Amino acid sequence: MGGNFSLENHFSLIKRNEKNQIYDPVRRKWIIATPEEIVRQLFIQHLHIDLQYSLANMSVEKQIVYGGFKKRFDLVVNHSSGNPMIIIECKSYEIAITQSVLDQAANYNFILHAPYLAVTNGRTTLIAKIDHELKSFQFIDQLPVFSSNL
Secondary structure (H helix, E strand, C coil): CCCCCCCHHHHEEEECCCCCEEEEECCEEEEECCHHHHHHHHHHHHHHCCCCCCHHHECCCCCCCCEEEEEEEEEEEEEECCCEEEEEEEECCCCCCCHHHHHHHHHHHHHHHHHHEECCCCCCEEEEEEEECCCCEEECCCCCCCCCCC
């Protein structure tokens, strides 16, 4: 996610009922601030502030069915047309980005067919550009800045 992206500059963190909570601008509600949730909220802010993606085009923890099983993706950015553009799988900063994490995100993309896939634990972020016609992918350094042409 790059450089000096500071939690304090982008979040409201409060304590309610003895639990730290963080405000999710996509779901428009306070969420328990687990390590994974903090990583997700950092990435949402990165997408929105740095890359100009609209919060209105983001979906958090929506259910999909894959192989007969109900799964929940972490974060999806949809194009203004409604088609999925980026699938993001978030993990706690304590969890390594492994092949199984990549496979998890790729499995969601078999259904959603987004042209970009990202996995992050807040320390390591891997981003792939997917070519669904050629059934191939290429790792890239960063997601594109929002453009209506994407």
